């Protein structure tokens with residue numbers, strides 16, 4: 001009898017814990033979006049992205065961006081890589097980078113992010129068009 005009561009109490013406690021957790025989110029619910037799809041060809045151009053939770057529509061303010069690469073893969077110039085430097089962004093949930101866009105055409109920005117409380121990583125590739 002005592003054991004049964006204990007098991008029952010433990011089950012109730014577990015159900016309580018499960019209910020207290022926020023609605024389950026998935027790493028696939030997060031997505032980077034470009035604020036501006038185009039930049040001017042030149043040095044020190046700023047690219048800004050937002051990381052959105054697609055389920056809530058809200059920006060993610062505390063993500064850790066851990067990988068970036070910018071190259072011309074979309075125009076068959078994968079070897080044409082340019083340095084990407086993080087710079088302070090204007091608003092929470094936005095992340096900005098400075099880069100030199102030496103050539104007109106399509107550049108691919110590869111981004112990775114870790115989101116607080118989520119397993120896995122967000123991996124997105126965004127295409128930015130550099131124009132004269």
Ligand SMILES: [Cu+2]
Pocket residue numbers: 072075077080103105
């Ligand atoms: Cu190129």
